[in-house]
Amino acid sequence: MEPLTALALALGSAWGSGLNLYATVLVLGAMDAFGVISLPDSMAVLSSTWVLAAAALMYFIEFFADKIPGLDSIWDLIHTFIRIPAGALMAAGAVGGLDFMNDEVQTAVALLGGGMIAAGTHAAKAGSRAVINTSPEPFSNWFMSLFEDALVFGGMALALFNPVAFLIGFGLFLLLMIWLVPKVWRGIAGFFRGFKDPESLRRPQGAGPAGTAGGFAGMGANGFSGGPGDWAPPGSTPPQNGDGTASDSRDVAERPGTDADFFDKKT
Numbered sequence: 001m002e003p004l005t006a007l008a009l010a011l012g013s014a015w016g017s018g019l020n021l022y023a024t025v026l027v028l029g030a031m032d033a034f035g036v037i038s039l040p041d042s043m044a045v046l047s048s049t050w051v052l053a054a055a056a057l058m059y060f061i062e063f064f065a066d067k068i069p070g071l072d073s074i075w076d077l078i079h080t081f082i083r084i085p086a087g088a089l090m091a092a093g094a095v096g097g098l099d100f101m102n103d104e105v106q107t108a109v110a111l112l113g114g115g116m117i118a119a120g121t122h123a124a125k126a127g128s129r130a131v132i133n134t135s136p137e138p139f140s141n142w143f144m145s146l147f148e149d150a151l152v153f154g155g156m157a158l159a160l161f162n163p164v165a166f167l168i169g170f171g172l173f174l175l176l177m178i179w180l181v182p183k184v185w186r187g188i189a190g191f192f193r194g195f196k197d198p199e200s201l202r203r204p205q206g207a208g209p210a211g212t213a214g215g216f217a218g219m220g221a222n223g224f225s226g227g228p229g230d231w232a233p234p235g236s237t238p239p240q241n242g243d244g245t246a247s248d249s250r251d252v253a254e255r256p257g258t259d260a261d262f263f264d265k266k267t
Contacts, residue, residue: 004164006095007095010090010092010094010114011166012158012159012166013028013090013093014091014114014118015117017083017118017121018125019122019148019151020059020062020149021079022056025055026052026056027156028043029048030047033052042093043090062075063145066141067138067142068138070133072141072145073129073130077126079122083118087121089111091118092110095110120174121177124180124184127184128180128184130184131184
């Protein structure tokens with residue numbers, strides 16, 4: 001296998017493993033078994049009948065599990081411990097017959113690089129699915145699952161038959177992943193923060209805790225402008241009486257001298 005093709009195979013197998021490990025194994029193993037390509041000896045096990053049968057069975061299960069909201073995220077969580085090491089091993093196997101550098105160093109670099117690529121791709125997949133699962137309809141899950149499968153099949157074919165085009169696409173994918181992954185995980189973190197403090201989803205940005213003054217300048221202790229002396233700086237507590245109670249906790253419409261009282265007199 002030519003060095004450029006081997007490099008594309010190493011990157012592609014690690015990348016594909018992060019998205020759908022079983023589809024990646026099926027594509028590579030079946031092509032080698034039917035003589036379409038010739039995998040390196042270190043990857044020949046993928047064309048074994050038992051490996052192909054197991055990969056086909058697991059792909060069949062994942063095909064349906066990956067389209068059920070909630071279950072797909074559980075599946076991704078479990079496969080964190082499967083996709084990443086498998087991607088690292090396949091990347092190392094793809095460059096096993098090359099002489100880029102010392103064998104031990106080459107294997108270590110391939111393992112580390114393949115693991116990082118598989119981990120990044122897996123994080124992007126799992127994170128985007130977790131965000132999509134907040135949508136009540138299931139169609140977005142189905143679309144994303146089918147799109148990921150098509151991406152793996154197409155990407156692996158491109159890596160084997162047009163490595164230059166694959167490497168260009170892979171570089172663009174890396175840039176997209178670097179931009180997307182932090183945003184996705186920030187969105188997930190914000191979603192779970194909403195469970196811990198539901199009031200934070202309803203308070204204006206910058207508002208203090210429920211029951212205290214804060215938020216927009218000019219807002220009173222009860223959340224909007226009332227009468228004279230009702231304003232308090234953001235984050236401060238409302239004026240207190242001697243007994244520790246708020247100086248005027250009545251609704252603004254009940255307080256004399258407020259805008260609401262003025263309009264009542266006019267009418």
